[in-house]
Amino acid sequence: MNAAIVKSINPKTDKWVLSKKSSLGDTMTFDFTYLPNRWFKRTLKEITIDCFTLGKPSFETLNRYNYSLKHFFNFYNEVGLNLKTFEELTHQHTQMFVFYLQNQKMSNATRNVIMAALKWFVEYGRFFEYDGFPTRQVFDGEEYKALQTEDILKTRYIPDTVMRQIEIALSNEKNVILKSLIEIGIDTGIRLSEALELEEGCISEDFTGKPVLYVRSEKNKSERFIPVSNRVKTAVKTLETYTAEARKTINSRLLVTYWMPNAKRFDRLIQREFRSWLKIFVKKHKIKDVDGEVYPLVFHAFRHTLGTDMLNKGMTIFEIQDYLGHDSLHSTAGYAKVQNPKIQREYKKLGFVGVITKEINKESLGNGRYDTKTLKASALPDGVCRKPINNEGKVCAKFNLCIICPKFITTPQHLSIHKQHLERLRADKEAYMASEFIGTVNHLETIEYALETIIERLEAL
Template sequence: MTVLDIGKINLKSDRWDLQNSSSLGDVVTFFFDFIPNQWVKKTIKELTIDSIALGKPSLMTLIRYNTSLKHFFAFLKEYSIELNSFADLTNRHTEMFVFYLQQSGMANSTCSIAMSTLKWIIEYGQFFDYDGFPEREIFDGQEYSKLKTEDVLKTKHISDEIMIRIESALVNDKDTMLKCLIEIGIDTGIRLSEALELERGCIIEDFTGKPILHVVSKKNNTERFIPVSVRVKKAVNTLETLSEEARIGLGSNLITCYRMKITKGYNRMTQAYFRKKLKYFIKRNDLYDSDGGLYPLTYHALRHTLGTKMLNCGMTIFEVQEYLGHLSLHSTAGYAKVLSETVSQEYNKLGFVGKIVEGINQKTLGEDKRFDPETLKSAALPDGSCVKPISNEGKICAKYNMCIICPKFVTTPDHLQIHKDHLARILSDKEAYMAAEYIGTSNHLQVIETALKAVIEQLEVMVVGKH
């Protein structure tokens, strides 16, 4: 959006159609017809124009604000509140708006954006000293906690069970472009808008030959380079090949261009079209939740799940922030909610907090445990067992691949060689190990290394004692 384009906007119109090629399409539309008061409407238009010119917030954020603003005016109408200017608003009104959103039945994220929209308008007008805005603070800082937006973060996390089913479905799915985009989302956590903006040549290599992905974020007007898996490199190469004809036809570098089946023309994939294809993917692969309904998979959930995994594997919150492209730590901090500080604290004191036993049986673990074949099968790990299924505590674990520093981990002399191989892998190339396991700090790697040495030492003593 250029200054010249802004000059073409008809301020008297209640609908602005702006040319802006993005993953949302080639045109973005602002609506103002739902605002009853002319002064308020004129002021919001001025704020919007100023923000477009400044480039902050981004155009995509302004579109979300414009859409969410309808909820505030629906609230005013329902409570018969007449708003002549924003100066009429008080803390009582914002409290009432919070209550209205709580009772609306809308998703927590929708309520959060509605509140963010109102706060943006008020705080923008106050900061730039617009006429007709409150002189006192009308927000108490508790709006988001009252709307329980933090609970949304937990629902975005995809369980191990569902992720396994998604990965299994990807193996034989025929929609290659969708499959590649999902694989990229799982392994990189980039935003959907970023995935749909990937261009030919976005994969480069560092001096060691490892693949690096060039990610451009139109949401934040930033770019970043992130190390990626071989699977991502293959997915990007596949997308480049699939999109070649469409890219030439459209004169575009985007690797998500495709040929339309009916018209035989070419188009770029939009967010709306991707979400439609994702719903078909869920349905045709029978991905259901525990209530029997179709699993509500979103691309952003892949991002949240990876962020959680990275934190669980020891990366610092600053490293995850940089990798995922968060402008502030607020978003990144939400991923830390499933972390257990107890595990790392206990480990630092003991070196190894699990159990080392002769075998997985009633004698070593207790008579109140479950040792039927199915339970033992579900508890099995490559280098030991997890006590959660055996103790009837459930099968889903948020610790991912960090069993070696988990108090529920149990191992035996039969797994000695596996532990030795694990340690050898670390010692042979620590940098490669950290990259493969999403371990962000040498301190955390030292934790794992020390634990393995303690396990190996104790297991070797047990093995020698048998002979």
């Protein structure tokens, strides 16, 4: 795929509209028109093509870096840097850029991606010894910390009161494709990109006659079969019938093929259009949160909600990992963690405020309930919650706080999960922040420090 894309590129042009069909659309645009001189244009094009050939980072990440880098050159023009190449870039310049970003009206995540884009191109050029790049380090490693501000990441778990409103709204929804996709999302937790790739014939039956859904993931280049509810089976069959004419007209197997009234043609539904439909759905049906505000519903929240419910109902970490198509166990473990400012402050003082013990029993933890049923109710992906053991109930008012909660207990048998978690975090911090919905680098560093502390103490046992 990437080889064909590279062949289609004319490096002499400053704007590439590349054919890349996905649930994001049919094309992706790489714009180099904002770059100030021939050196920047030629060099950044070369690096982009090199990365296409290597396949790393992903096509989508490179596209994000391409348009995010524009902010650096806006800064470049405003302060009159007049750099001929990146070789003239200094640590003072990058610090000035941090200050510039701090004063822009944008989210922390956006600032971090912009900084990541600049660092990627500069560090790539330095590492592979391109001409025109700094010979000394111009980043001090504190950029992300400086860009973070006090913001709170709220869990994506959908409260029961909101879910009831959604179910009532679905019974009155006239948009067949939207209704079917929401039902599929609620009951399966598949990603939006996966839902928009479902094809005719994706529902089959296992040997007992129960429905099974075939899911293909572009995100991690994998496929899986998952058992589903009869509602999902009905939703898929509804889509197959409803979109039959559209699919036949354009020779497509995608279940989300539909008539586009403005363009006056049939085409696939893309993520941008679906998100627009979802916003209209929430407003039209007056779906509100506990404060009476319009609920900020996103499709991925169905995934978080289902994953959390699976944990609460006693499914094992491995079962949930397979069902949701996670690359690693700690992605699944993320359904039992969320940020809380008070506990986070206490945690940062100590490194880890939970309990590390060789095993879960009365001798190591004291009085409590250690029967099989209670231990199953207290099980977490990377440890145990002490609430059921102490007869404090199963429902935690501080949902998703485990790794920074005093009631969190972990043992040496969970060591490999913690190590895998830390490895994935360090391998690609930007991707980790995006996949785990982490809004600040401060939060990221808190998690990293927690894992380092846990691993060190577990290995010492």
